Amino acid sequence: MVYATTKASFLAASAKAVSKGGVTMLATKLARNGRFRQSVAIKTNISLVPETIDEYHLPDQQGGLPPRVAQYIATHKIPSPCLVVDTNIVEHNYTSLIRAMPMANIYYAVKANPAEEILSRLFQLGSNFDTASIGEINLCLRLGVPPSQISYGNTIKKAADISYAYNRGIRMFAFDSEDELEKIAACAPGSKVYCRILVESEGAEWPLSRKFGCAPEMAIHLLVKSKELGLDPYGISFHVGSQQTNLTQWDKAITQVSKLFKDILTQGISLRMVNLGGGFPSRYRSAVRPLVNYTQTVMQSMIRHFGVQLPEMILEPGRSLVGDAGVIQAEVVLISRKSDNDKKRWIYLDIGKFSGLAETMDESIKYRILTEHDGTTTGPVVVAGPTCDSADIMYEKTSYDLPLALKSGDKVLILSTGAYTTTYSAVGFNGFDPLDSIYI
Numbered sequence: 001m002v003y004a005t006t007k008a009s010f011l012a013a014s015a016k017a018v019s020k021g022g023v024t025m026l027a028t029k030l031a032r033n034g035r036f037r038q039s040v041a042i043k044t045n046i047s048l049v050p051e052t053i054d055e056y057h058l059p060d061q062q063g064g065l066p067p068r069v070a071q072y073i074a075t076h077k078i079p080s081p082c083l084v085v086d087t088n089i090v091e092h093n094y095t096s097l098i099r100a101m102p103m104a105n106i107y108y109a110v111k112a113n114p115a116e117e118i119l120s121r122l123f124q125l126g127s128n129f130d131t132a133s134i135g136e137i138n139l140c141l142r143l144g145v146p147p148s149q150i151s152y153g154n155t156i157k158k159a160a161d162i163s164y165a166y167n168r169g170i171r172m173f174a175f176d177s178e179d180e181l182e183k184i185a186a187c188a189p190g191s192k193v194y195c196r197i198l199v200e201s202e203g204a205e206w207p208l209s210r211k212f213g214c215a216p217e218m219a220i221h222l223l224v225k226s227k228e229l230g231l232d233p234y235g236i237s238f239h240v241g242s243q244q245t246n247l248t249q250w251d252k253a254i255t256q257v258s259k260l261f262k263d264i265l266t267q268g269i270s271l272r273m274v275n276l277g278g279g280f281p282s283r284y285r286s287a288v289r290p291l292v293n294y295t296q297t298v299m300q301s302m303i304r305h306f307g308v309q310l311p312e313m314i315l316e317p318g319r320s321l322v323g324d325a326g327v328i329q330a331e332v333v334l335i336s337r338k339s340d341n342d343k344k345r346w347i348y349l350d351i352g353k354f355s356g357l358a359e360t361m362d363e364s365i366k367y368r369i370l371t372e373h374d375g376t377t378t379g380p381v382v383v384a385g386p387t388c389d390s391a392d393i394m395y396e397k398t399s400y401d402l403p404l405a406l407k408s409g410d411k412v413l414i415l416s417t418g419a420y421t422t423t424y425s426a427v428g429f430n431g432f433d434p435l436d437s438i439y440i
């Protein structure tokens, strides 16, 4: 499907569509002054706005300002802040992943963005779903997802929630401890279980640390026990950390998993499944490798370790399916300096750590920020949120430069914000509304 033959014609069309009396939208201004492409290209050496939708969809072009989102923002009055997600891009990312790794079963990690529009689109495409709670399970079931396509992947579950899931037909559960295994055996008898192991997450911009998983030797003991408890020891899972930039982490994890498969066979248990987790990236400030580099690395490692007897493979992508599909339009509330000769300006936005940008914690995820003045002279800034909490600073140590022309009331676009934003937004901290979102 061709949306616009060139970026220029697309943006010009967006500009024309704006009513004169309406709110002046950043996307429109970008279209009018034509500076956006040039300015970003200079800063990053990567052309972020595609010539065509197909060019945008090339994996290494991920993460520009999606044309349909730009058009929507340019032609609609939307609240601020607000996330706008192009569900066609989610579909594209899903089908690209299927094409790149046809042997894997995809379980979309609902936590990344549980919007009904995303879940139903992925369901229509045949996706399965990895859920973390009863709330997420109910969301999927309400949309008609059969329980056989849902896994309860959180390793920390109340017994009552396991019973609920089991009664609704869920039969696949994750665990990483003896206590959890006993709960599953009691509340979900006979179910398939997979054990999550601890793996390295160095190189991940959003690491998942030691909170999840157990040592491989313990996994053997627990999987043997799962059989004794009447459960079905199905396989092993791991997660190398979200936004993982070090591709060798998958091989290290798969090496451990294949050894586990062999070791546990000596105890009479033949595992059937490897859950490779998430970790594939979105495009933030640093360039990332194309998706195919990730899938090839994973497949080569699986083949090297398992040969022709490949087990079932599960992928649980979250960020890589929805991150680049979304853009938050926000507003500059205030610009100040802390002293007359302060070199850095403080840019306070109407969105912060408590209203969707929680992954800026420790300045981990570094979003790209576009303004209508891009291409003009810039200066160093601290970027902060609007609340009265001093932790509500997104970027202070990380060097960010924004145009000197930026002023209160201006709109900014925060790119690749489709994942892990809406649900991280507080329901009313300091009286601010939760982050709005629109799915197109």
Ligand SMILES: Cc1ncc(COP(=O)(O)O)c(C=O)c1O
Residues within 6 Å of the ligand: 109, 112, 130, 153, 154, 239, 241, 242, 243, 277, 278, 279, 280, 316, 317, 318, 319, 320
């Ligand atoms: C169990 C599990 N699977 C999958 C994911 C999704 O990971 P990602 O967003 O890196 O694809 C997460 C993220 O926290 C997770 O906890």
